[in-house]
Amino acid sequence: MARQPYATPEQLATWLGTPAPAGAERLLARAGEDIDSALLTAVYRVDEDGDPIEPRVVAALGDATCAQVEHWLATGDDGTGAGGVWDSVSIGPVSLSGRSRTPAAASGVELAPRADRALRRAGLTPGRVIAW
Known part of the structure; x- marks a missing residue:
């Protein structure tokens, strides 16, 4: 069986x-x-x-999942990780400015x-690792 959300x-x-947003x-x-x-290491x-x-x-x-979505909605992200990475971007001839957020944690x-x-x-x- 599939896991429940x-x-x-x-x-x-x-x-x-x-109301919950579309999608x-x-x-x-x-x-x-x-x-x-x-x-990944939780027991x-x-x-x-x-x-x-x-x-x-x-x-x-459940709370953590809702909080994650709430954060995305507040920052304009869609859960792909692409939203809000750069504070300034130009396309021709390419110019990326400072990062507007910190890189992902060690968990990725x-x-x-x-x-x-x-x-x-x-x-x-x-x-943490537990030895049995």
């Missing part, structure tokens, strides 16, 4: 306090991929499909501050 368009609408499912799926990348219980089962983890992943993903905090509060990041 961490948040639904209805949850996103509640988080934003406005909410796509944005939530992309945000979920970013959350997964940030959790938490899952069911046979890989979905989290502990209510606090389910809530944290730039998490929104609120998304990062939701994962940290739940004890999901930073990850």
